[in-house]
Amino acid sequence: MRKSIATVSLSGSLPEKLTAVAAAGFDGVEIFENDLIAAPLGPGDIRDRAADLGLTIDLYQPFRDFESTSEKALAGSLRRAERKFEVMEQLGADLLLVCSSTSPDAPEDDDLTAAQLRLLAERAGAHGIRIAYEALAWGRRVNTYDHAWRIVEAADHPALGTCLDSFHILSRGSDPGGIEDIPGEKIFFLQLADAPLMAMDVLQWSRHYRCFPGQGGFDVAGLAARAVRAGYRGPLSLEVFNDVFRQADAGRTAVDAMRSLLSLEESAGIASPPAPVVPSxxxxxxxxxxxxxxxxxxxxxxxxxxxxxxxxxxxxxxxxxxxxxxxxxxxxxxxxxxxxxxxxxxxxxxxxxxxxxxxxxxxxxxxxxxxxxxxxxxxxxxxxxxxxxxxxxxxxxxxxxxxxxxxxxxxxxxxxxxxxxxxxxxxxxxxxxxxxxxxxxxxxxxxxxxxxxxxxxxxxxxxxxxxxxxxxxxxxxxxxxxxxxxxxxxxxxxxxxxxxxxxxxxxxxxxxxxxxxxxxxxxxxxxxxxxxxxxxxxxxxxxxxxxxxxxxxxxxxxxxxxxxxxxxxxxxxxxxxxxxxxxxxxxxxxxxxxxxxxxxxxxxxx
Amino acid sequence: MRKSIATVSLSGSLPEKLTAVAAAGFDGVEIFENDLIAAPLGPGDIRDRAADLGLTIDLYQPFRDFESTSEKALAGSLRRAERKFEVMEQLGADLLLVCSSTSPDAPEDDDLTAAQLRLLAERAGAHGIRIAYEALAWGRRVNTYDHAWRIVEAADHPALGTCLDSFHILSRGSDPGGIEDIPGEKIFFLQLADAPLMAMDVLQWSRHYRCFPGQGGFDVAGLAARAVRAGYRGPLSLEVFNDVFRQADAGRTAVDAMRSLLSLEESAGIASPPAPVVPSxxxxxxxxxxxxxxxxxxxxxxxxxxxxxxxxxxxxxxxxxxxxxxxxxxxxxxxxxxxxxxxxxxxxxxxxxxxxxxxxxxxxxxxxxxxxxxxxxxxxxxxxxxxxxxxxxxxxxxxxxxxxxxxxxxxxxxxxxxxxxxxxxxxxxxxxxxxxxxxxxxxxxxxxxxxxxxxxxxxxxxxxxxxxxxxxxxxxxxxxxxxxxxxxxxxxxxxxxxxxxxxxxxxxxxxxxxxxxxxxxxxxxxxxxxxxxxxxxxxxxxxxxxxxxxxxxxxxxxxxxxxxxxxxxxxxxxxxxxxxxxxxxxxxxxxxxxxxxxxxxxxxxx
Known part of the structure; x- marks a missing residue:
């Protein structure tokens, strides 16, 4: 399958990250917004740089705290989204990650959330952009993948799908079995991360201790296999926040990341590299x-x-x-x-x-x-x-x-x-x-x-x-x-x-x-x-x-x-x-x- | 008040730690057992070294998993204790920290636990040694200071008292108010540690992130003041497990530790150093x-x-x-x-x-x-x-x-x-x-x-x-x-x-x-x-x-x-x-x- 990685997973400036990602053989990247904001190049230049390196820009992320019970806040979020759509058009990115709100004014009403996401998808669609809605493990109201999917299903808009993230699902102990009940074409994106099994606040765990699949304690390959069985055909994409990787050489980390995905594909039965020859x-x-x-x-x-x-x-x-x-x-x-x-x-x-x-x-x-x-x-x-x-x-x-x-x-x-x-x-x-x-x-x-x-x-x-x-x-x-x-x-x-x-x-x-x-x-x-x-x-x-x-x-x-x-x-x-x-x-x-x-x-x- | 520090709080070999502790002006030390076991000097030599440096050995610690529902395990623990009493006699230490059991076979019955601790105190007393029983925050049955005190009270032996540890008390969110209800002479020891406020497994928090009072988020001074009001007259003793301090220069860490206690004494109303002159x-x-x-x-x-x-x-x-x-x-x-x-x-x-x-x-x-x-x-x-x-x-x-x-x-x-x-x-x-x-x-x-x-x-x-x-x-x-x-x-x-x-x-x-x-x-x-x-x-x-x-x-x-x-x-x-x-x-x-x-x-x- 196509392989992608979020720029936040690597050390360095955005151009340095793109170079490392391409050298390790990835097909695409998720552009982490803060990396773009801090970059010395504009979105058009980044688009050209990625194209020169043979990389597609598979996702722009994250768009936070969109849904709201406040009409005024919603209007502000829609205005904010329009600005981001412009950036994405310059970037040549057509998929935006919207993560569930962590704000106290997140609607308790799923129908309201669905209606707001439908509105956002309608606006996005006008730019040729699609929305992938993801449940953060620490989302205020929506914090499980099946809840996010129910809302996406209710919103029922062609430009709206869901994004699955193995960390958010497995860190909460959710049963990933339900993934196979989601129509594959509505899984717009699949983010993969592992983590050591730790008893700590899930936000801190996520922001500092994620690691590449196969380095932690989660069955990430099993989860990916379910998404593939559901019909997901997008990229396998790594999104790893790790304090050590942030300091390490980006080129080397990118190779480590690619090795992780190759090994995951084997474990998930997606690909068959030469079998291991275990030394005696x-x-x-x-x-x-x-x-x-x-x-x-x-x-x-x-x-x-x-x-x-x-x-x-x-x-x-x-x-x-x-x-x-x-x-x-x-x-x-x-x-x-x-x-x-x-x-x-x-x-x-x-x-x-x-x-x-x-x-x-x-x-x-x-x-x-x-x-x-x-x-x-x-x-x-x-x-x-x-x-x-x-x-x-x-x-x-x-x-x-x-x-x-x-x-x-x-x-x-x-x-x-x-x-x-x-x-x-x-x-x-x-x-x-x-x-x-x-x-x-x-x-x-x-x-x-x-x-x-x-x-x-x-x-x-x-x-x-x-x-x-x-x-x-x-x-x-x-x-x-x-x-x-x-x-x-x-x-x-x-x-x-x-x-x-x-x-x-x-x-x-x-x-x-x-x-x-x-x-x-x-x-x-x-x-x-x-x-x-x-x-x-x-x-x-x-x-x-x-x-x-x-x-x-x-x-x-x-x-x-x-x-x-x-x-x-x-x-x-x-x-x-x-x-x-x-x-x-x-x-x-x-x-x-x-x-x-x-x-x-x-x-x-x- | 007298000031003490556990050797585990500092970097280096046991002789290096003792030198640093004395140079910073402490009156005594708690000897952390692993530091003694790994030391190139025997207990008698450590006793002499401490005496030469003007340090008393205020506590030997920890003695783990003493109490048990198994008669055989209890007999083994008593045999183990006798060996440790011999070491303490050579060290010239007369107070042993016994922390509440973390084992699945810890008795559910407080009367049984009290009877076993009374037996241990009786044995200790024969060596002129006293037992300070402490509730670990992650103890299997006994994990709050008031529970530990109820057992000590029930055991009712002159060689048995309790040890209070600010981390174990405050990390669980226990109300320290009850400390003032404990007779001061039954508080055999007071261990002080602070920690940043974190949402994580309390054992990991304790073992890696403790810090000196005034560096974290707990009201350690308030807790110490309560112990003093209860009549506690033993040393203020720091016990800090911290991954950074383990790597830092011991002499400098010891001065930092002493500054922490001096500042705590001021906050607790125990001492009055010259008032701060806040720059404008x-x-x-x-x-x-x-x-x-x-x-x-x-x-x-x-x-x-x-x-x-x-x-x-x-x-x-x-x-x-x-x-x-x-x-x-x-x-x-x-x-x-x-x-x-x-x-x-x-x-x-x-x-x-x-x-x-x-x-x-x-x-x-x-x-x-x-x-x-x-x-x-x-x-x-x-x-x-x-x-x-x-x-x-x-x-x-x-x-x-x-x-x-x-x-x-x-x-x-x-x-x-x-x-x-x-x-x-x-x-x-x-x-x-x-x-x-x-x-x-x-x-x-x-x-x-x-x-x-x-x-x-x-x-x-x-x-x-x-x-x-x-x-x-x-x-x-x-x-x-x-x-x-x-x-x-x-x-x-x-x-x-x-x-x-x-x-x-x-x-x-x-x-x-x-x-x-x-x-x-x-x-x-x-x-x-x-x-x-x-x-x-x-x-x-x-x-x-x-x-x-x-x-x-x-x-x-x-x-x-x-x-x-x-x-x-x-x-x-x-x-x-x-x-x-x-x-x-x-x-x-x-x-x-x-x-x-x-x-x-x-x-x-x-």
Whole structure:
């Protein structure tokens, strides 16, 4: 279907917004009146600019507080409407959004409202303009879509139809089922917005927290499907008021918006992009560092062995069980200090995964490989992390490991398959740019077919941060997305790789024996564990001795400990028992404070 | 009264918080359990640290979900409590906050709850510890202070009392009148927090948006006065969960917190600091710039005349009517480009104003003056602006203008008293640091006795910003405090000086004639004005010709226009008719977009 977006959804001046909208591939725009009023170009110039960019102007909005019990106010509104019709003629827009009145003098009488809207439609029709009447969730008398439709039906004028807005409908908990009873040709417009589920004043919720479909908690796709089943054939149009998007780069937000609509069309059964190819696990984590020696020492202490060197690049392969880490001594100038630069994702069909990613506007990265290298396709995640689609060790498929020569220099006691060692990568945690947290969760959900968990607020000593995990259904691929409290210097916080082990006590002990340092956990934490849980004798002493943290949920238990931080990277060892689903969020405050203490001490020691 | 603060109110590690609390002059702290658990020091070390800093530990908190219909859960809670009593003994804390249960298994039976709390108090008493039972606003069964008190009364144990929390009481709209019916000795603790009036889920409101008393919308002082009348003699203690304070400098937040309590004591009639000396107007605005030539040109075009030069510093005095601007060519290194560095405040009693400021912890600035200079006391506002207390032109009082020699070089047509020119400074607008917006409104309210307006959200092309004005009761001193959408580079946005005129059309025309540039306003704005208002013929053309913006409220009308921006400063010309009370907020979006357009054009032209 045609795709449109309201200019209020994006940051910048109106010309900047139009450029971003066109570049993202939209067919049209809704012109938000305040954007036009503040624009340095007149309506005719905007019309030309939009036409040059290949955009239609699908809607002019909003026209507020039209209907009234006061004859004088109504006359004023009609005069106001005539002026707006003139502007719309210059703009080349033929559909005006009229939202239900929020004024105390809004008529209680539906017949009066219908008569007034018929009068407005009559005037509009004389200009070739149509009116789409919408119920605001906080409208004074008319605040549900079915009420707005009853009035439109009663007014019975060809230039009058209704506008459906998913936020106004779903935020009130209205049943969208009735949409299918509205004749499709009388649904003049369909505005789509999602929002996180929040218990707050609906006006504030609407004005500050809307997000693109698929980023919040509403079934926006289901609502759109109903409108299509009713016969709606106009554009799918996004109208999102969001405090973060207002500050973000418009071009990038517009792409995020388009990805949202493409994904919605798939969910609603309107379009069929290439199906998602859900990754089954992490093939490798690639760490980039100009000086890889501290990471080598850390991996050695963790029991990893260097098993290969890349044939053409300064990249080493380290392995233990199914956990694989690449150390890349080139390209580390992208971030300060050692950083998590790329992930290999174990994918049943890499070529299909790339097709899926391309169809959802994920930036496909150019292949930089020597003629001998295995073919490896990659896309860039919203935080810049490169995601490679891999098939490891499957006969008949290219294997990225063939780019590495065997390295006989494995240290004693380490290496793949060692008893009680690391078995695989349990999850990775990536710090997201502040402006692109919602974009990231939609990216992983739509491009990779992962399922997002609920967002959580976690406290570190210097502010709350938000965390949201995405995972495949089996829990064999898990990525935790973290975002700092606000834009600024704190966005470059550490990322980490969590390594699974079947016996964390043995593994942690061996790390210590090999000279690896584990993050010291405060003794007060263990006193609190003792108060909260009744451990068997000795167990708590072991946790305390090895700085292992503990959590449980209704499904099982979680034990985890941390290494020191190198640059922007650290490792976590985790052991899950039963079906524990989380990531130890209950311990995040203690871990972050302990890392802060360690930083302070290191700072003093230097 | 003794003053205390919960460690959760501040940013940083527990030792950092204690240091900040002591430095701000608090007597004690509430230890928030998570701060202790995450601390690198054990309870005994924290006890010693607090004692060294002269702080008592007034409360350990919170102990959650104690009461239960399940015998097994109750036994677990009692075991948990015993562990916490041990921690408290090491801490030297003898009061534990127990908040009402949020669990589905909380007893419905008040007698059972009372019996369980009596049992807990008995156990606590054996350790010399007392229990303060508090109703959470979102408690499952017990969620009002009077309900909590009825249970405490029924339990009737000397080691059991109640804790009152102003947020929990006032957020639910409870009548605090009943506080005076509680025997003072059974009010074991009083926690104070304010919050902006918001319609949202009370748990989220409490956890993210609390602020210090005097910064929100609750009558916290009135509630505290009732507790004191009831006979409460414990500390006034702040417990504030605030996402911004979590990120702000702890030392500064602690001073803000103490200022809040000092102001609350005054409002509650508990203490009598020196009375506020409310300024009656702006004596001068001081602009600092390394190169003052562009500002000279702008002031000249606005009709100002240079009337004096400072006898000892590179400072010029420019005047028109009662509006006075100082141009300071020294000290401009504090900010980038020309900036508003200081305000002279017309004050009936400068010495008393300083005593007031000192009593409320405002940083009094050292006097840097030559022997001949007039005595002029100043304090630093939260954004660093220097506020000088002045009496201008009153016989028998030192006049700051005596530091300036007369300058005969006034340009033609300008100068004081010119017909239809600028008469006075209407208001100034100051951009606040993001972390200190609430601090600023409390500062102006408490230190200067100004009244804050409601906060408003305004849209600029790149994000919402918040604006809150403070003014004296006659409206002769008005300061608009603006804050950027988030921390980072956008905090250094322009500040401005608004100049009053009795005939903005004549004044704007003369500015143009003198070669001054006014900010171009988009033509679309005037088309919208035409749609909204029915102007007499010709009036709108005049506004359009002179780029004058228009607003009205129920009291009167407002006309205003803007100069170009120089560095971080621009001027506004304003004409108020009737009793218009605002600042033209309805036009802020258009003004900000126009300034952005002008910046782009200037950037292209350079």
């Amino acid at each position: 696990g992490v093939a490798f984590a690639e760490l980039a560092a100009a000086d890889t020696e501290p990471l080598r020492a850390l991996l050695g202490a963790l029991g990893f062995a260097r098993t290969g060197r890349h044939t053409g690049k300064p990249v080493e392969l380290w392995e233990q069980g199914e956990a694989r880490v690449l150390l890349n001594a080139a390209g580390a100038d992208r971030r300060e200090g050692p950083a998590l630069a790329a992930l290999g994702l174990e994918t049943p069909d890499p070529a299909a995964a790339v097709r899926r990613a391309e169809s959802l506007l994920a930036p496909v990265l150019p292949r930089r490989r020597a003629p001998r290298d295995a073919q490896l396709d990659a896309v860039a995640a919203p935080d810049g992390t490169e995601l490679f689609f891999c098939r490891t060790g499957r006969p008949g498929h290219p294997d990225w490991r063939t780019d590495f020569t065997d390295d006989p220099g494995a240290p004693d006691g380490g290496g793949p398959g060692a008893a009680h060692g690391v078995t695989r990568i349990d999850h990775v945690a990536l710090t997201q740019p502040w402006h692109h947290f919602d974009e990231a969760s939609l990216f992983y959900r739509s491009v990779l077919g992962l399922r997002p968990d609920e967002s959580m607020d976690l406290a570190d000593p210097y502010g709350l941060f938000r965390s949201r995990a995405v995972a495949n259904s089996g829990g064999t691929l898990r990525i935790a997305l973290n975002v700092a409290p606000g834009p600024g210097g704190r966005e470059t916080r550490p990322q980490h790789v969590a390594l699974a082990t079947g016996d964390i006590v043995a593994t942690a002990r061996r790390v210590r024996e090999r000279g690896g340092a584990l993050l010291p956990v405060p003794g007060n934490y263990y006193n609190d564990l003792d108060a909260r849980y009744d451990f068997p004798p000795g167990d708590l002493d072991t946790l305390r001795e090895l700085d292992i943290l503990y959590d449980r949920d209704e499904y099982g238990e979680f034990y985890h400990c941390y290494t020191a931080t190198v640059g922007r990277v650290f490792f976590e060892l985790v052991q899950r028992t039963g079906g524990y689903r989380g990531y130890g969020a209950a311990n995040a405050t203690v871990r972050l404070a302990a890392q802060h203490t360690a930083e302070l001490r290191a700072g003093t020691a230097r | 107007g702006v004596a001068f605005a001081e602009l600092a710039a390394a190169d003052t030539e562009p500002l000279r040109a702008l002031l000249g075009a606005l009709g100002f005349a240079r009337t004096g030069r400072h006898t000892g510093k590179p400072v010029e005095l420019w005047e028109q009517g009662e509006a006075r601007v100082l141009l300071n060519a020294a000290g401009a290194d504090r900010r980038e480009g020309p900036a508003l560095a200081a305000l002279g405040l017309e004050t009936p009693d400068p010495a008393a104003a300083v005593r007031r400021a000192e009593s409320l912890l405002a940083p009094v600035l050292p006097r840097r003056r030559a022997p001949r200079d007039a005595q002029l006391d100043a304090v630093a506002a939260p954004d660093g602006t220097e506020l000088f207390f002045c009496r201008t032109g009153r016989p028998g009082h030192p006049d700051w203008r005596t530091d300036f020699t007369d300058d005969p070089g006034a340009p033609d047509g300008g100068g004081p008293g010119a017909a239809h020119g600028v008469t006075r400074i209407d208001h100034v607008a100051l951009t606040q640091p993001w972390h200190h917006f609430d601090e600023a409104s409390l500062f102006y309210r408490s230190v200067l006795g100004l009244r804050p307006d409601e906060s408003m959200d305004l849209a600029d092309p790149y994000g919402l910003f918040r604006s809150r004005a403070v003014a004296n009761s006659g409206g002769t001193l008005r300061i608009a405090l603006n804050v950027a959408p988030g921390p980072g580079g956008r905090e250094t946005r322009p500040q401005h000086v608004a100049l009053a005129t009795g005939d903005i059309v004549a004044t704007a025309r003369r500015v143009r004639e003198r070669g001054g540039a006014l900010l171009p306003v988009p033509g679309n704005y005037y088309n919208d004005l035409d749609a909204r208002y029915d102007f007499p013929p010709g009036d709108l053309d005049t506004l359009r010709e002179l780029d004058i913006l228009y607003d009205r409220d129920e009291y009167g009308e407002f006309y205003h226009c803007y100069t170009a921006t120089v560095g971080r400063v621009f001027f506004e010309l304003v004409q108020r008719t009737g009793g218009y009370r605002g600042y033209g907020a309805a036009n802020a979006t258009v003004r900000l977009a126009a300034q952005h357009t002008a910046e782009l054009r200037a950037g292209t032209a350079r």
